Amino acid sequence: MGAVLDPLRSLAVAVCSAVLVLSGCSQPAVPAPDPQPQAPPPELSRFYDQQLSWGGCADYATSATDRATFDDPTLECARLEVPLDYNQPDGRTARIGVLRHRASGDRIGSLVVNPGGPGASGMSLGATMSGRLAQSQLGQRFDVVGFDPRGVGASTPTIDCLNDAEWEVERADLDVDPSPQGVAQTEAENQQYAQRCTERSGGADVLANVGSRDVVRDMDILRQALGDEKLTYLGYSYGTRLGSAYAEAFPQNVRALVLDGALDPEQTTVQRTVDQNAGFQQAFDAFAADCAKQPNCPLGTDPARATATFQALTRPLMDRPAAADGGARTLSYPDAVTGTIQALYLSDFWPLLNRGLSSLAAGDGTILLRLADMYNDRGQDGHYGNGIEAFIVISCVDEERITDRAEQGELIRRSNEAAPFRDDGRGVVAALDPCAFWPAPPTSEPHVPQVQGLPPTLTVSVTGDPATPYQAGVDLSKALGGSLLTVDGAQHTVALQGNRCVDDIVSGYLVDLRTPPDGARCSLAPTPGG
Known part of the structure; x- marks a missing residue:
């Protein structure tokens, strides 16, 4: 999902800015x-x-x-x-x-x-x-x-798929097993997600x-x-x-x-997904290059090794989540990647991401968890808005649908290749996503x-x-x-x-x-x- 950036302010002045590289005003x-x-x-x-x-x-x-x-x-x-x-x-x-x-x-x-x-x-x-x-x-x-x-x-009817407790379970779920059994389990979860959305949002017609x-x-x-x-x-x-x-x-x-x-x-949905992953890798590389200039950069002084260093720092979370919020919560591997992605939307967040990765290296996942909370629409009171649920539901009727596991697997492979910083290293889990089990067909197509x-x-x-x-x-x-x-x-x-x-x-x-x-x-x- 695209992050929501609050517009800061408008400086509406009827002159051209000096940094505008063109010959005249509008x-x-x-x-x-x-x-x-x-x-x-x-x-x-x-x-x-x-x-x-x-x-x-x-x-x-x-x-x-x-x-x-x-x-x-x-x-x-x-x-x-x-x-x-x-x-x-x-x-x-x-x-x-x-x-x-x-x-x-x-x-x-x-x-x-x-x-x-x-x-x-x-x-x-x-x-x-x-x-x-x-x-x-x-x-x-x-x-x-x-x-x-x-x-x-x-607005009503309101999209509703998960309650707050189910959201916490979902965020901790790794879905990294590429075996047939792992694929079947992930697909069963995705099918259940589609069913819950249908039942809790007011029916298939919604x-x-x-x-x-x-x-x-x-x-x-x-x-x-x-x-x-x-x-x-x-x-x-x-x-x-x-x-x-x-x-x-x-x-x-x-x-x-x-x-x-x-x-x-x-x-197409496939090409946009691959290009977006490439865009986040480009942003990660730019962050890593900037971080390398800072003292005690958690990704090291060689930007060419930053992706491997990030993987070495985050992949162990799949087996051992990090303590966060003084031990009251834990940081999962998916949340570490999600928190990083949230910070890559805006270069002003790079210093915070630097601190978050440094804290994770020291065993504290609090900062990355808070960034992941922001992405997942979780308030400080632990209540989740419906932003991510609506993102999935609307995407399922806006985007092209993939119902072939081979095609899904190829998309994941290409996405991992485009953004290796977020590759979990366990292999491609070619499970169909919730949209494959949607109760209604798409209503848009590329044109x-x-x-x-x-x-x-x-x-x-x-x-x-x-x-x-x-x-x-x-x-x-x-x-x-x-x-x-x-x-x-x-x-x-x-x-x-x-x-x-x-x-x-x-x-x-x-x-x-x-x-x-x-x-x-x-x-x-x-x-x-x-």
Whole structure:
């Protein structure tokens, strides 16, 4: 899953940054036809015509963090009703949690945001971003709106697969036995997982209709309910899939799309998985090179040996988990790798990863365990959100399905080859994953988006992004016929997170629809120790 990075703040200044490597400032978008918004189907009129009942947000909080931020009286929340199955608009319905912070000045409309995942809470992101943007041009001109996609967070029916105790068991489960017996055991667990998701989430029809195909239709109803003739949208990571899918389904209803940390809609699931693993190995190697410059680097002074050193440090955890939290918990091998991956999303986390690996070498797994908690959506109270469960469920209907063990084994082999730092060394366990046992077929497939009539869009892609490699952003911008902003750096997503060069361009596009010239480029601060 793509990590959720809280955007820090926007510095909306109407000048170009000195680190922008181009000849001029951003330019007005090329004039394009301005078609009328697409009329909704008559059978959906009751959903499109609904009026949202706004009120306080406290009852929408699903985590301790939300409970702290949703108390802000400047935030208001509501529930949007949508069909559970768009083929049966008179049947069951779903209710989508929506959070809004009103514009403080001359309002253009709503800026709808999504943090990615899939499975991350857009309401949480909306609350965080509204505070960061309150004094900026964006906060003045836009209502900042976040929504929890169907199945996620405060939306109902809510995806639910494991209770807290089952989550702890799952995190300790190694699944490293490549023998026929080991494969059979892992597949039995994955089949049970699919069954639990079906039973606890409200039935097979919920799981069948929880994918991006349906979320973008919810987004169009939300656009109408917010009073916006056309959608202005910022999507991070998986949120770029929602953005590009909306662009294809409703090109006439788009005002502006910023897509940061792109998924390439043409790429197969297998190739994207291999490329993502390669991206994390690239990030690991960059971390190792930086660590080697530091005194007492736990991976040693030779970056070429860092992967082997990491393996020697973490693989013993398969037989002997490390003590953590003063002995109250233990660090498993899967959690050590997961915690490392969490820290590789952002180079600012590298010093913490350095400390975590050093502590593990001394027998204490606390830091890596806390990083793994962050990835797995575990609160300090021991309660798990449904972010990872929703990630799996939504992926099972969004992605291509592998039902052949040989194909699954080849994917794992290629992934281990692409990211040897996370290879457990026990051999390929060619077990089918939970999606192979899903009660509903996929609702999406790789393809070239058909976006005739789409206005200019802006894709942002970071050269050293581990989770959504740079080339995917290049390909997405080309597929949408839009602009590309290249950002030199090492992190996953960057828009409205405090880099003046990036934020000026993004703000100028969202407010004035100015797109950057070809070859636009920004740079992040040097990596730690660099």
